[in-house]
Amino acid sequence: MPVYNEKVMEHFMSPRNVGEIENADGVGEVGNPVCGDMMTFYIKVNDNHISDVKYKTFGCGAAIAVSSMVSEMAMGKTLEEAKKITPALVAKELKGLPKNKYHCSNLGAQALNKAIDNYLKKQGKAAKSQKGGKK
Numbered sequence: 699m700p701v702y703n704e705k706v707m708e709h710f711m712s713p714r715n716v717g718e719i720e721n722a723d724g725v726g727e728v729g730n731p732v733c734g735d736m737m738t739f740y741i742k743v744n745d746n747h748i749s750d751v752k753y754k755t756f757g758c759g760a761a762i763a764v765s766s767m768v769s770e771m772a773m774g775k776t777l778e779e780a781k782k783i784t785p786a787l788v789a790k791e792l793k794g795l796p797k798n799k800y801h802c803s804n805l806g807a808q809a810l811n812k813a814i815d816n817y818l819k820k821q822g823k824a825a826k827s828q829k830g831g832k833k
């Protein structure tokens with residue numbers, strides 16, 4: 699069993715921002731086929747800033763701690779800033795993860811990124827359908 703540091707344990711035992719956002723502006727889901735863990739991130743966007751972020755994580759202790767940390771790091775950031783949250787940064791904020799748990803931090807950063815991309819894609823579609831609305 700991996701040995702987690704205090705910071706990781708603290709986020710694992712009391713994860714922040716757990717849940718689901720109804721009518722989320724962006725949703726990103728990722729899974730790791732090797733360990734079978736799954737993570738879904740939900741974001742609300744206001745004036746190009748992440749005004750709310752929640753997640754549902756079915757995974758190991760590190761995946762839960764990573765989700766919690768990513769949600770804290772993303773809250774209030776602009777979309778551009780939030781896109782710069784890398785797995786390495788997440789692991790650093792958690793003061794390190796056991797080597798065999800690095801992939802768990804990838805999941806968190808990827809899920810947030812996907813949620814942002816999903817939001818941007820929807821925006822693009824909305825703009826297009828408005829343009830093409832009149833015939």
Ligand code: FES
Pocket residue numbers: 730733734735757758759760761799801802805
């Ligand atoms: Fe796969 Fe942690 S073991 S996300």
